[in-house]
Amino acid sequence: MIVLKISNSSEVVASKVGKFLEFLTPDAVDQSAVEDQVIKKLIENLAAEGIKGEIAAVRGLDLDGQELSLHDGLKVRKHEAF
Template sequence: MSNRPQAASMIVLKITNASELVAAKVGRFLERLTPDDLDSFTVEDQVIKKMIESLAAEGLKGEIAAVNGLDIDGEQLVLNEGLKVRQQATF
């Protein structure tokens, strides 16, 4: 039996309607004043917070991260320039 740790599987979540969600919550005028990246980060941060709460309540342990520069194209993961972890948390 090997003592080598097993590779973890990952779930990748891509949020595609952050601007629309922010506009619905704060209004179109304010949404137009904020950059799309800020909208995406705000929504991602809230999703991460809620996911951590839910997963931890179920007894799961792991890590969650917001990653810039990673995209999904069908069954392919595409690594773009500027790939970096924007936020990481352990639960």
Template sequence: MIVLKISNASELVAAKLGKFLESLTPDGLDQATVEDILLKELIKNLASEGLKGEVASVKGLDLEGSKLVISETLQVRRHQSF
């Protein structure tokens, strides 16, 4: 299993859309948007290499150094097989 943590979603949205629009969107929306785009591209690339599997965007799971932290409100936000 691979865990990927995106730590600069707000900055990426600001760079792509501009500071004004970024200030109007909550950080949670930024994170979800970047995760959705990343999952779409990841699935496309992995499938083109012949790999099969599943990928999910999970809310309530965090990486803190070498520890995986699970909150009480763990929720799979998006799941897709490829």
């Protein structure tokens, strides 16, 4: 299993839509938008290599160095098989 933590969602959104519009969107929306784009591109690239599997965006899971923490309200926000 691979865990990917995106730590600069706001900066990515700001670079794509501008600082002003990024300021108006909540960080949770930025995080979800970037995660959705990463998932889309990962699926495209992995499928092109013939790799099959599943990918999920999960809320309530945190990666901090060597520690993986589970929080209340653990929820799969998005799930796709490829």
